[in-house]
Every structure is written in structure tokens, then in C-alpha cells.
Amino acid sequence: MEQNTHQSSSKTFICQLCDLTSPYSYYGQKPPNTRAIVLLEECFVTRDPFSPDKEKFLVLGSTCSLCNSCVCVGQDCSLFYTKRFCMRCVNKHLDQFPHQIQAELAKKKDRSKAGVS
Amino acid sequence: MESDRKRDRRSWDWSSPHCRTQLDDIFFRHHDYIQAGSAEHREFWTFFDRFQRFKTKKDMCSSEGGSRNAEDAKRKDKGKSSKMDIGLPVEYDARYRINLSVCTRDIEERLGKTGHRSRDKSSGPGDQEIADCRLTLLHFLDFWQKQSFSKLAKLRREQKNLPIYQYRDKIVELVRRHRVVVVAGDTGCGKSTQVPQYLLSAGFSYIACTEPRRIACISLAKRVSFESLNQYGSKVGYQIRFEGSRTTATKLLFLTEGLLLRQIQHDRTLAQYQVVIVDEVHERHLHCDFLLGVLRTLVSERPDLCLVLMSATINIKLFSNYFGGAPVLQVPGRLFPIQVIYQPIPPEEQPSRSEKLDPRPYLRILQGIDHRYPPEERGDLLLFLSGVAEISTIQEACQVYATHTRRWIVLPLHSTLSLAQQDKVFDISPPGVRKCIIATNIAETSVTIDGVRFVVDSGKVKEMSFDPKAKMQRLQEFWISRASSEQRKGRAGRTGPGICYRLYAESDYDAFAPYPVPEIHRVALDSLILQMKSMGLGDPLSFVFIDPPPASSIQTAVTYLKEQGALDNNGDLTSIGNLLSQLPVDVVIGKMLVLGSVFNLVEPVLTVAAALSVQSPFLRSSQQNPDCSTACQPLHSNQGDPFTLLNTFNAWVEVKGERGGGSRKWCRRRGLEEQRLYEMVNLRRQFRDLLRSHSLLEGERNAAPDGDRGQRRERLTERRKLHQLKRDHEHQEKSKRKVLKLEEGQDGDMSSGSDTEDTRRRKKDKEGSGQDVDIQEVKFKLRHNMSELQEAVTVSQDMSSRHQALLKLLLCRGLYPQLAIPDEHNTTRKDSDQVFHTKNKQGVVIHPTSVFASDPEVLHVPEHDARETGPDHKESTKHQLLAFVTLLETNKPYLSNCVRIPALQTLLLVANSVDSNADCTRLVVDGWLEVELKEPEEALKVLSTALTLRTEWERVLQVQLGQSAQAESAAPGVSRKALEKLIDGLVRFLLYTEVIYCLQRLTALQIQNLYIGPSSDLSRSKIPDVNPLFPGAKLKPHHIKGGLIVTSFFTYNCLADSRDLYSECLRTFWSCPNCDLYMPLTPLERMTHEASCRPAGEQQQLEEEEAGREKATSSSVSSLTRVFHCDVCNEDLTLTPTEILKHKRQHMYSVK
Incomplete structure (x- = not known):
């Protein structure tokens, strides 16, 4: 039983920003049984739990190309634009991102502020 | 513009199925991630259309702001100068936001993997179309990822927000450290869904989680497998009486308490589980209390078993103490604040005993809500009443109000409604209209309705109790307990702050019992005791229950089981038991x-x-x-x-x-x-x-390969x-709730x-299959x-009528002693006023759902057949009794599920106690029913036939059951012929016995002076030496009743009857139909003779059987002969009973 514990915890993905925790089954760019699909970054991948098809996968997260922190693919934690950036790094280098992305982020910020107040 | 160009060039039509098929050949081949024909493939093309529309719209917008790109480039330059370059492309492309790429046929071909470029350039998709499709596919895959991930994120967020989440590690640690742990948390803390998951993800496997209700097993298994991302696996399963989703891979199983108990019956130590979680222990169901008792002993037997009890924060100490001070983890619930308003019903509106409930206090609350709260503020009302009759009274009144104001939809909720009707309470009301759900205490725990803001609590509940004396269930109205009251209140605060109106005073509340009476104190314990016996738990009286039921209640059950033949005299299980x-x-x-x-x-x-x-x-x-x-x-x-x-x-x-x-x-x-x-x-x-x-x-009839191969294949498909x-x-996924119509319930x-339900379902099944x-x-x-x-x-x-008669008899033997006799005056009463009496309960009526409620004449003694002999005494051959399944007292004691049966015949065949007078013209059955037969001759014949049939019946039953106990042993069973003969005899007896008799209940006075009582030497001298009905058993005088015990159920001549004194002189001449015997005999002697004297052919067969059986004893004498000591000759003689009678007769005549 104790062994089981270690086994399952050793393959757990944890987002360093939001703490999202979930077991993963593969790390890399070519998840098994995905045929012609290639990931453009090294990802933590699990089988898509919401699909009845066993061969569908779900990317949980990957590492930030700048700071190497492990982040989930959630909009609040990271974004992908040719590479993966964690939100902290995005904010640090915001000016280098195209205006489409900047505008989107600003809009999101406004919305979350409105939600809080 | 682009698409125009395309259309000019060739005839390419995106919406044409032909064109799409061509693209399918490139992107959705059978070995691709998405295959043509799959659900995802269909979704893709839907997505495609949407995406193209979106793109066209965007293209139009972006053509106006063309200068932005230059601005971007500038920004980029500026960034370069100030900070490090993170290497992003200059021009924005949505494609860069997708982290995957896909290799399809066109790429393979371009890479020159294969030589067969079969694509027909002129009619097939051009490069532009392929590029469009590829881009859409990438976006589709990305969209899909985002969708699934946001589901996952939402799930995790919700889990985190549960009050129990912060105790996650604590719970796991407690379970690791202690054998028994109590987790107490109020509604909405998430214990039922989360605790099993915590344990599962901490590495425990083989977890069983019991629930009091089947429906909870299914919904929890569904929810937990979804939450633990195993929706499509079988790691989490459920098992209820008839169905389950358990496989060998199942690590967490939700099952009912009853089912786990059944498993213990077969697997004493529950070796298949490592952890047992017992949920909702505070509900104190019979099975749950018993289960806790069994688990308590099991914990000491199995050191590797962990036990988790989950409870609302009610009486937690009780559970902790029962398990030797088990640690308790208390988790706060998640309830919004609820305002309590005490609104006791004024005396003039209090319902009197016989009257219907006064709806005014309830209507006032509806009105009050309408006045105080604007209709835009949503929030439904849940009203707790005690029973179905109360619900329909209040529903009626509320409906009038609702129709008038058009602001309410009134819905009843109780267990006798159809499931479709029950389901309606979950539907949504239209804007500006509130649901008013009028429910029994089913909505207290079993059914949870979200969106309730107002609760009205009548403070009453109808609860089943059991009267062991009358063997009667009673549904009575009580005040609820404080715990129930709080539970009801809590229903108002699940989705937001709420209000609870209590229709009683605060002082009433304070006077309520703290907790409801546990079920074990309220019900018949027959099944429980039987199960305890079969689990080998020893004396039920010494079993340590968490809250022991009264000893008398256990005793009643044990006695009952003995009466039913399930336990023997030592209290051990019989084979039938x-x-x-x-x-x-x-x-x-x-x-x-x-x-x-x-x-x-x-x-x-x-x-x-x-x-x-x-x-x-x-x-x-x-x-x-x-x-x-x-x-x-x-x-x-x-x-x-x-x-x-x-x-x-x-x-x-x-x-x-x-x-x-x-x-x-x-x-x-x-x-x-x-x-x-x-x-x-x-x-x-x-x-x-x-x-x-x-x-x-x-066993299963050999599953003959019926049908040819094709048919079988068809069946398989x-x-x-x-x-x-x-x-x-x-x-x-849970289909969306339907919006109720205002007319609903009207x-x-x-x-x-x-038909509303039908159309609704059809809408739900949007599967497109049309079916x-x-x-x-x-x-x-x-x-x-x-x-x-x-x-x-x-x-x-x-x-046939034969089978029907036999079926009735079997039902009746099962139901015995649940019998009722029609009142003697029923013929003169209205249909609705028919009265019946059971042994212990007088004046019961037939439940209106029974066929006899609408057709009581069939129970009356036919007029042409009856002869009035006295004011209350009717002579007939056709008296009937009712056998019933339940006797339940609500406002009246009601009999339900009744069968009518021929009285005398059935009584003689099933009753546990039949007493007679000397000439057997007067019989008393079970000490309450009196049968008076007109003709002594007939009386004897009937009684004697019944005795013989019963003896054979018992024998057959014993042999068959004994045989099944030895399972498949070679022991010869009852021959088919013997069985047929018995059935024939029973049916003949039931259908063709034509004896005139009166049937009545004994009065209390008669019961007092019923028996002769144990008597002097005089009666003892009458004891014959042998009892041929049960060879080997002696006829003994009955110690209480007097008279002689002939069989276990028949006592002869014990009734105090004036004719008794002459019993010895009651000899009448009689000739035996089977042998030459013709002599004056007493009734007893005659019965004795009849029991041993069979028709010649049968006699022989019987003897053969006997001989076969007794070969080992090597006795050459017929088994019917017994050693008889004649006092007159002072000699030991070996004679058959008949011979003994003849012998004695000789002396009598010689003396005279």
C-alpha cells in the first residue's frame, strides 16, 4: 500500500502557479497512440478523461521556455506562442508580445477585476 | 474574397459531401487521430463551418486596421532595445498559439514517402483547400484540448473549494494511524464524494463504501469516477441488488448496507476489502446499525481492516464510543445563513383529529413571500408535511392560490408518486415563478433539491412502528426530532441564504427529542435475527448493538421464527431457516x-x-x-x-x-x-x-443451441x-433540466x-437516431x-382451478398466521363498511387498493347456501377467511394484499394449533377461531383426512429440504408419484370438501374457559399405547390444555365441552373402507385406525418403502406393528394398531 502511494505520487503533475494536481502518463513530444500528431514542446500528457476513446490525449502542462517552471496550460497560468511562457514571464516581457495577445490579456485582467469587486 | 477566387477557379464546394469526403481521405484516414465517421469527425465539420464564418468576419474587420502590424514591429524594436529578446516572430499569426502539428496524407506525399500521387488535381481539393482544412484541424484540436482542460481545471477548482479539502491529508493520516475513524461533517461538506477519493489516491485499494440508498450508490459512483478522471474506466464502481458496474479492476465500490451484509454472510471476514467506509451512519437504519455491530467484531478479527464512519454532526460521541473512542474529525458544512421564523399555528387553525389539515397557515406563508420578495429574486419553497393525504390537502389549496397569482408551480413529492412525477421537482420554473414543492420527509435526506430558499416545516412526520403483540405495523404521526428539524432547515441554505418557517413554537422545538428513534427500535426484527443466526453471531440477546433493541422485541422475533419453522427449539437454524x-x-x-x-x-x-x-x-x-x-x-x-x-x-x-x-x-x-x-x-x-x-x-435447462448459426450471430449482434x-x-451527461410550464400540476x-412525459423524453434523446x-x-x-x-x-x-387452489394454499401457508375473518354482519353492511378481525386486532378494514374493497360480496357466505341457526351463527360449507400480507394501521388498521381461502380446509392444513372436543364436532383453531360441525361423522372424516395429508406434507417437505441441504447427494427424494398423490389429495380436500359448519371468533369469556386443563387419572387411563400417526411418539396428555396431544398441532378432547364426560361412550359403529373392520369406535380410535389402515395397494407400497428404509434393523416385522402390553391378558403382543384395537375390544365385550 505504501509502495502504491509512491508510485502514484511519482507520476503527478503539479502546476507551480495554481497547484492544479493531476496524474500524468507521458512526458514528451510524441504521446503514444496519437498517430500523426506531434507536440511542439515537451508536455505532461494524460489520456483525455472526458473522452470515451482511450486513445485521445490531454496536455496538462509543460515547462516555461524562459524560467523552466512547470505550469499548466490553463489561461491563467501560461500561454503558448511559438513557445510556452508562464504568466510571470509573460508579464515580464509583455511588450514583446503582439498587440493581439496584449489586448486579450488586458481584457482578461479587466474582467477578473470586475469579478472581484 | 479568397473563396470567390476559389469558386472561380474550380467547382469546389465546402458544403458538398463529396468534397468533404475527399478531404476526409487526406485528414481522417482510419489510422489517423480522428477517423472519418467518428463522433469527433462529425464535430470537426460542425466546427469547420463555425470557424470559416468566424474567419470571414475577422478578415473583414482586420482589413480596416492594417496599420497595426507596423505598430507591432515598432513595439518589437523598442522591446529589443530595453530587454533581452525572447525570440518571438515579428508578424502575429494565430497558428503560433497552437502547440501541436499534425502529419497528414498530403504531407506524407510531399515528403515523397510514396509514389502514388493519385489525387486528381482538376477535381480534388487544391492546395488552398488543404491548407484551410489543416488550419481548421489544428484549431479544432487546440479547441478540444482547451475544452477538456477547462473541464479538468473546473473540477479541481470545485474539489478545492469543498470544506473538506483542507482536511485531506489529515484524513489520510488518521486512517493510516487508526483502525477506526469517524468523519463528521454537515451537508455540503463533500465527505461522501471526497473521502473515498482521498483514500484512493493515497494508495488504498479495495475500498467499499456503503450507502443507505441504492440511488446514492449509482450517483456517487458516477460522480466519483468522473472526479477521479476514471469516467470511462471501472476503477470506481457500484453494486446494488440487481445491477452493478464492478469489474476486477474496481478499487472503490459503492454498495448498499444490505448488500455488504449479504457479502459478510458468504465472506465472514470481508477479505476482499482493505477499507470499509460506512456513510450516513447517523441515519441509523436497521441495516446500518447491524452492520456497525458486525464490523465492530470484525475489526478485532482483522488487524488489516480500516473502518471509516461518516456522519452528519449528530450524536458523534455515540459512534466514537462504540468503537472504543475512535478519533473524530469534524468538518464544517457549507451552508449559507438561514433565518428561522417560528410561526406556531393558532389554536383555531389546529387540525382536529378527524378533520383535514387547515391550509390557511401555509397559504399565509406563500402570500408573505409574494409580498416581501420581488419575483425576480429566484428561490423555491420546500414544504414538509407528514403524509400523502396532508400533501394533497395543502396542494389543492396552494394550487388555487397559484392559479390565481400565476407566481407558483405547485409540485407534490412523495414515494408513491411515479418516478417521472418525482423527477419534476428538479425541473426549473420559468422566470418570475417559484416552485412550491410539498414533500414528505423524503426531501429531508433522500432527495436533495437545489435552489430552495424557503423551507416550511410542519414539524410532523409519519413514522412506521411495529406492534409486536398484534404483529401489526403502525404508521403514526409524531413530532420530529431536533436533529430532523435542523436537517429540514438546512435545505434552505444550500445555494444561498435562506429562510425557514417553523409552524411550531420555539418551546415546542426545545421539547423535541434530540434524535429520531433509530429504526432498530421501530421494526420487526425477524429478518435481522434470521440473518444473525446464519452469520453465526450467537445469541442475539448478547450481541453488542450500538443501541440495543428491547429484549422483548428480539424475543418476539425468535418466537416467531420458531413458529415459522426457521429455528428449532434450541434456537438454531433449521434447513428451511x-x-x-x-x-x-x-x-x-x-x-x-x-x-x-x-x-x-x-x-x-x-x-x-x-x-x-x-x-x-x-x-x-x-x-x-x-x-x-x-x-x-x-x-x-x-x-x-x-x-x-x-x-x-x-x-x-x-x-x-x-x-x-x-x-x-x-x-x-x-x-x-x-x-x-x-x-x-x-x-x-x-x-x-x-x-x-x-x-x-x-439447473438451467440445457441451453440448447436453439436456432442456426445465423440466428445466433444475430442475437450476439x-x-x-x-x-x-x-x-x-x-x-x-446529465441532460439539461426542463423548464416547467406554469400549468404544471394544475x-x-x-x-x-x-403524454407530456413522453414528449419530454423524446426531446431528451437528441441522439438523432430518432428512436x-x-x-x-x-x-x-x-x-x-x-x-x-x-x-x-x-x-x-x-x-387450472386445481393449480389455483394449490397456489392459494401455498401462499396461505407462507402467510399463516396472518389470517382475518369477516365480521358476521358484513352482509348487511355497505361495501365500504366491511369489517374483519385478526387474532389480535379487531375491526380491521380492507385497504381501498385491494380487489376485495371493490368486490366484497365474494367474501360473503352465499345466501342460498347459508342456514341461519342463531342470531350470529350461519351454517354453510363455504365459509371463507382472508390471508393477508400486511396489516398496517394509519388512520384505520388496513389489510393489504389479501387472498380469500376456504376456511375449514385451510385452517386444518396450516394452523399451528387445532383443539377438539370429544367427538370432534367442535374445533378451536389457534385459540381464537371456533368451528362447529353439524355431523360428527363428517367432522371425523374431515379431520382425519387433514391429519393424514399434513403428515405426508411434512414428510415430503423434510425430505426435499434435507435433500437440498445435502446438495446433490444420491439420497432418494420423494418419488414423483408420492408428490402427485399428495398434491391430488390436498387439492381434492380444498375443492371438494363439503361439510356444513359454523365459523366464529371466540369471545373473551369463551377463551377463558376454553380448556379442560390437566386432569385426573381418569383421562390418563384412556391413553392408547401407540400413536400410529407418528410411530414411536407417545400420545401424551397436554399439560395445560388437557386432552391428548395427537400431533404437534392437534390436541384431542381438550376443549371444555359438556359432552366430554361421555367421550368413552361415544362409540359409534363404523366400517373401514379399506379393511373388513366394522365395530363401534371412539373418534380417536377411528382416526388412529384410519391413519394406519390404507387401501390394499398403497399399504403394500408403503410397507415396501418402510422395509427398504429399515432393512438395516433386520426386523422382519411390519413397521406398523408395535409391542403392546395387554393389562388384561398380562401379555406382550406384537400387533398393528388395528389389531390392538380389535384385541382391546374383545376384552371390553367380555367384561360386559
Whole structure:
């Protein structure tokens, strides 16, 4: 039983920003049984739990190309634009991102502020 | 603009199926991630259309702001100068935001993998089309990822937000450290869904989690497997009485308390589990209390077993102490603040005993809400009343108000409603309108409705209690407990702050009992005791219950089980008792099953037993509907309700055979709840399996390879399809709640058979197949073999009057001593005023749902047959009694599920105690029913036949049961011939006994002076030396009643009767039909003779049997002979009973 514990915890993905925790089954760019699909970054991948098809996968997260922190693919934690950036790094280098992305982020910020107040 | 260009160039049409197929050949080949024809593939093309529309719109917008790109480039330059370059491309492209790429046929071809460039450039998709499609595919995949991930993120967020989440590690640690842990948390803390998951993810496997309700097992398994990301696996499963999703991979199993107890019966130590979680222990159900007791002993036996009790924050100490001070983890609930308003009902509006509830206090609250709260503020009302009658009274009044104001939709909620009607409370009301749900305490725990803001608590509950003296259930109204009161209040604060109106004073509240009375204190313990015995738990009186039931209650159950033959005199299980303990039904119904299988009457008995074990399929509300009751008429049998149920089931199976899913409509037209019929068919199957496993039924008929190969393949395909349908249904996400119409509920209960439900379901199944998937029908087809079922039904449909009589007798022997006698004045009373009496309860009436309520004449003694001999005494050959399944007192004591039976014949065949006077013209049965026979001659004949039949019946039963106990042993059973003969004898006796007699209840005074009592030497001198009915057993005087014990149930000449003094002189001349004997005999002597003297042929056969059996003893003498010491000759003689009589007679005449 104790062994089981270690086994399952050793393959757990944890987002360093939001703490999202979930077991993963593969790390890399070519998840098994995905045929012609290639990931453009090294990802933590699990089988898509919401699909009845066993061969569908779900990317949980990957590492930030700048700071190497492990982040989930959630909009609040990271974004992908040719590479993966964690939100902290995005904010640090915001000016280098195209205006489409900047505008989107600003809009999101406004919305979350409105939600809080 | 782009698309225009394309169209100019070639005839490419995105919406043409042909063009799409061509693209499918490139992107969705059978080895690609998405295959043509799959659900995802369909979704893709839907997405494609949307995406193209979106792109066109965006293209148009972006053409206006063309200068932005330059601006971007500038920004980029500026960034470069200030900070490090993170290497982003200059020009924005949405494509860069997608983190995957896909290799498809065109790319493979471009890479020159294969030489066959078969694409026809002129008609196939051009490069532009392929590029468009590829881009859309990438976006589709990305969209899909985002969708799934946001589901996951939402799930995790919700889990985190549960109050119990912060105790996650603590719980795991406690379970690791302690054998028993109590987790106490109020509604909404998430314990039921989370604790099993915490343990699962901490590495525990083989976890069982018990729930008091079947429905909770299913919904929890569904929820937890979803939350633990195992929706499509079987790591998390459930198991309830007839179904389950358990596989070898299952690590967490939700099951009912009762089922876990059954598992313990077979697997004493529950070796299959590592952790047992018992949920909702505070509800204190019978099974739960018992389960805790069993687990308590198990914990000490199995050091590796962990036990987790989960409870609301009610009486936690009790549970902790019961397990030697187990650690308690208390988790706060998640309830919004609830304002409590005490509004006691003013005295003038208090309901008096006989009157209906006054609706005014309830209406005032509705009005108050309408005044105080604007209709835009949502929030429904939940009103707790004690029972169905109260609900319909208040519903009626509220409906009038609702129709007037158009601001309310009134919905009743109780367990006798059809499931479709119950389901309505979850639907949503239109804006500006509130639901007013009027419920019994079913909404306190079993049914949880979100969106309730107002709770009205009447403070009353109807609870079942058991009167062990009258063997009667009683449904009485009580004040609720403080715990229930709080629970009801809590229902107002699940989704937001709420208000609870209590229709009693705060001082009343303070005077309430702290907790409800646990079930174990309220119900008959027969089944429980039987189960305890079969688990080998020793003396039930010394078992350590968490809250022991009264000793008298246990004693009553033990006595009852002894009476029923389930326990022997030492309190140990008999072979029939052992069998009964395996059956998940009442002892009474279990007995019927056993008897039915012994008498080759299995098919109808299985159906009746199943029907009597589930709620009646006849919906109360629709039986008042004239259309329904007319449609039901052909199903009714005036033999009794079990026969009506049998007819109904048979008819239903026939309809299913012919029309499959059409049975739903058939049921609706008759006001039948089809769910109950499905339950019956499942239960029936379980009974059959159980009887088989106890060798009471022959094994499965050799599943002959009926039909040719093609047919078999067809069936296999059919089954596969059904399995798929079932899986699809299980994985279907909860269909959206329907919006209620304002008119809902206005037409009241009558509409239960309306078509609204049908159309609703059809809408729900948006599957496109056009077919209305009835999941019950699918499960039914999977589980049952239709042709086998039809065959079984045919057997019980063409029942002859002989079979019917026998079936009645078996039912009656099962139901005994639950008998009632019609009141002598019933013939002069109105139909609705018919009165009956049981042994312990006088003045009971027939429940209005029974066939006899509408047709009581069939119970009357036919006028032409009856002869009035006194004011109350009617002589007839056709007296009848009722055997009933339940006696339940609500506002009146009601008998339900009754069968009518011929009185004298049945009594003599099933009663535990029959006492007679000297000439047997007066019989008293079970100390309360008196039979007076006109002709002593007839009386003797009847009694004697009954004795003989019963002896044989017992023998057959013993042999058959003994045989099944030894399972498959070579011991010869009862020969077919002997059985046929017995059946024939019983049926003849039931149908053709024509004896004139009176039947009445004894008065209290008569009962007091009933027996002679133990008497002087005089009576002892009359004891014959042998008792030929039970060779070897001596006729003994009865120590209390007096007279002589002839058999275990028959005591001769113990009734205080003036004629008794002359018993010795009551000899009359009689000639035996079987031998030459002709002499004056006393009744007893005559019976003795008859029992031993058989027709010549049979005598021989009997002797052969006996000889076979006694070969070992090497006695050459006929077993019927006994050593007889004659006091007169002072000699030991070896004689048969008849010879003894003859011998004695000689002396008598010689003396005289």
C-alpha cells in the first residue's frame, strides 16, 4: 500500500502557479497512440478523461521556455506562442508580445477585476 | 474574397459531401487521430463551418486596421532595445498559439514517402483547400484540448473549494494511524464524494463504501469516477441488488448496507476489502446499525481492516464510543445563513383529529413571500408535511392560490408518486415563478433539491412502528426530532441564504427529542435475527448493538421464527431457516418460494413472491382515474390481490414480448408504474437463482443451441448493440433540466398518464437516431431471456382451478398466521363498511387498493347456501377467511394484499394449533377461531383426512429440504408419484370438501374457559399405547390444555365441552373402507385406525418403502406393528394398531 502511494505520487503533475494536481502518463513530444500528431514542446500528457476513446490525449502542462517552471496550460497560468511562457514571464516581457495577445490579456485582467469587486 | 477566387477557379464546394469526403481521405484516414465517421469527425465539420464564418468576419474587420502590424514591429524594436529578446516572430499569426502539428496524407506525399500521387488535381481539393482544412484541424484540436482542460481545471477548482479539502491529508493520516475513524461533517461538506477519493489516491485499494440508498450508490459512483478522471474506466464502481458496474479492476465500490451484509454472510471476514467506509451512519437504519455491530467484531478479527464512519454532526460521541473512542474529525458544512421564523399555528387553525389539515397557515406563508420578495429574486419553497393525504390537502389549496397569482408551480413529492412525477421537482420554473414543492420527509435526506430558499416545516412526520403483540405495523404521526428539524432547515441554505418557517413554537422545538428513534427500535426484527443466526453471531440477546433493541422485541422475533419453522427449539437454524436467511425477503415470502419449488409450482410462486416484495405497480393516483381503472379491469382477480399482481405481470410480459418498448405506453394507460414491473422481473430472476443454488430447482435447462448459426450471430449482434446502448446511456451527461410550464400540476394527479412525459423524453434523446431509447427496456433485454420468460408466464397463465387452489394454499401457508375473518354482519353492511378481525386486532378494514374493497360480496357466505341457526351463527360449507400480507394501521388498521381461502380446509392444513372436543364436532383453531360441525361423522372424516395429508406434507417437505441441504447427494427424494398423490389429495380436500359448519371468533369469556386443563387419572387411563400417526411418539396428555396431544398441532378432547364426560361412550359403529373392520369406535380410535389402515395397494407400497428404509434393523416385522402390553391378558403382543384395537375390544365385550 505504501509502495502504491509512491508510485502514484511519482507520476503527478503539479502546476507551480495554481497547484492544479493531476496524474500524468507521458512526458514528451510524441504521446503514444496519437498517430500523426506531434507536440511542439515537451508536455505532461494524460489520456483525455472526458473522452470515451482511450486513445485521445490531454496536455496538462509543460515547462516555461524562459524560467523552466512547470505550469499548466490553463489561461491563467501560461500561454503558448511559438513557445510556452508562464504568466510571470509573460508579464515580464509583455511588450514583446503582439498587440493581439496584449489586448486579450488586458481584457482578461479587466474582467477578473470586475469579478472581484 | 479568397473563396470567390476559389469558386472561380474550380467547382469546389465546402458544403458538398463529396468534397468533404475527399478531404476526409487526406485528414481522417482510419489510422489517423480522428477517423472519418467518428463522433469527433462529425464535430470537426460542425466546427469547420463555425470557424470559416468566424474567419470571414475577422478578415473583414482586420482589413480596416492594417496599420497595426507596423505598430507591432515598432513595439518589437523598442522591446529589443530595453530587454533581452525572447525570440518571438515579428508578424502575429494565430497558428503560433497552437502547440501541436499534425502529419497528414498530403504531407506524407510531399515528403515523397510514396509514389502514388493519385489525387486528381482538376477535381480534388487544391492546395488552398488543404491548407484551410489543416488550419481548421489544428484549431479544432487546440479547441478540444482547451475544452477538456477547462473541464479538468473546473473540477479541481470545485474539489478545492469543498470544506473538506483542507482536511485531506489529515484524513489520510488518521486512517493510516487508526483502525477506526469517524468523519463528521454537515451537508455540503463533500465527505461522501471526497473521502473515498482521498483514500484512493493515497494508495488504498479495495475500498467499499456503503450507502443507505441504492440511488446514492449509482450517483456517487458516477460522480466519483468522473472526479477521479476514471469516467470511462471501472476503477470506481457500484453494486446494488440487481445491477452493478464492478469489474476486477474496481478499487472503490459503492454498495448498499444490505448488500455488504449479504457479502459478510458468504465472506465472514470481508477479505476482499482493505477499507470499509460506512456513510450516513447517523441515519441509523436497521441495516446500518447491524452492520456497525458486525464490523465492530470484525475489526478485532482483522488487524488489516480500516473502518471509516461518516456522519452528519449528530450524536458523534455515540459512534466514537462504540468503537472504543475512535478519533473524530469534524468538518464544517457549507451552508449559507438561514433565518428561522417560528410561526406556531393558532389554536383555531389546529387540525382536529378527524378533520383535514387547515391550509390557511401555509397559504399565509406563500402570500408573505409574494409580498416581501420581488419575483425576480429566484428561490423555491420546500414544504414538509407528514403524509400523502396532508400533501394533497395543502396542494389543492396552494394550487388555487397559484392559479390565481400565476407566481407558483405547485409540485407534490412523495414515494408513491411515479418516478417521472418525482423527477419534476428538479425541473426549473420559468422566470418570475417559484416552485412550491410539498414533500414528505423524503426531501429531508433522500432527495436533495437545489435552489430552495424557503423551507416550511410542519414539524410532523409519519413514522412506521411495529406492534409486536398484534404483529401489526403502525404508521403514526409524531413530532420530529431536533436533529430532523435542523436537517429540514438546512435545505434552505444550500445555494444561498435562506429562510425557514417553523409552524411550531420555539418551546415546542426545545421539547423535541434530540434524535429520531433509530429504526432498530421501530421494526420487526425477524429478518435481522434470521440473518444473525446464519452469520453465526450467537445469541442475539448478547450481541453488542450500538443501541440495543428491547429484549422483548428480539424475543418476539425468535418466537416467531420458531413458529415459522426457521429455528428449532434450541434456537438454531433449521434447513428451511438457512434457506430463508439467504433470501433477501420477508420470512413469509421466503416460505412461499420454498413451498412453491417443492410443489412444482415455481413459476407463479416466483412471480407472486416478487410482486409482494416490491411496491405495488398500481399507482394510487391513477386508480381513481376511470379510464385507468377500466383498462385495469381485466387484470383483476377476485381470488385476491396476489392473483391480480400475477395477472398483471403475465400480461406485461406478453406485451413486452409482442411490442418491446411499447410496454411503457401499455403501463401508462393502466396507471401502472413500469419501474416496479422491472423490479419484479429482476427479483424473480434472483429468487430463481437462489432456489437453484440450493438445489430446490433443477439447473438451467440445457441451453440448447436453439436456432442456426445465423440466428445466433444475430442475437450476439443484438446483445452487443444493447450493451453499447447501455454504455452510451451511462456516460451520457446529465441532460439539461426542463423548464416547467406554469400549468404544471394544475390538472393535479390525474395527469400521471398523460403524454407530456413522453414528449419530454423524446426531446431528451437528441441522439438523432430518432428512436426513443428506453434504458429500462435495454437493461431488461440484456438481463432476461424473453422466450424463457414467456414460457414461464404461459405456465402460470393457464392455471387450472386445481393449480389455483394449490397456489392459494401455498401462499396461505407462507402467510399463516396472518389470517382475518369477516365480521358476521358484513352482509348487511355497505361495501365500504366491511369489517374483519385478526387474532389480535379487531375491526380491521380492507385497504381501498385491494380487489376485495371493490368486490366484497365474494367474501360473503352465499345466501342460498347459508342456514341461519342463531342470531350470529350461519351454517354453510363455504365459509371463507382472508390471508393477508400486511396489516398496517394509519388512520384505520388496513389489510393489504389479501387472498380469500376456504376456511375449514385451510385452517386444518396450516394452523399451528387445532383443539377438539370429544367427538370432534367442535374445533378451536389457534385459540381464537371456533368451528362447529353439524355431523360428527363428517367432522371425523374431515379431520382425519387433514391429519393424514399434513403428515405426508411434512414428510415430503423434510425430505426435499434435507435433500437440498445435502446438495446433490444420491439420497432418494420423494418419488414423483408420492408428490402427485399428495398434491391430488390436498387439492381434492380444498375443492371438494363439503361439510356444513359454523365459523366464529371466540369471545373473551369463551377463551377463558376454553380448556379442560390437566386432569385426573381418569383421562390418563384412556391413553392408547401407540400413536400410529407418528410411530414411536407417545400420545401424551397436554399439560395445560388437557386432552391428548395427537400431533404437534392437534390436541384431542381438550376443549371444555359438556359432552366430554361421555367421550368413552361415544362409540359409534363404523366400517373401514379399506379393511373388513366394522365395530363401534371412539373418534380417536377411528382416526388412529384410519391413519394406519390404507387401501390394499398403497399399504403394500408403503410397507415396501418402510422395509427398504429399515432393512438395516433386520426386523422382519411390519413397521406398523408395535409391542403392546395387554393389562388384561398380562401379555406382550406384537400387533398393528388395528389389531390392538380389535384385541382391546374383545376384552371390553367380555367384561360386559
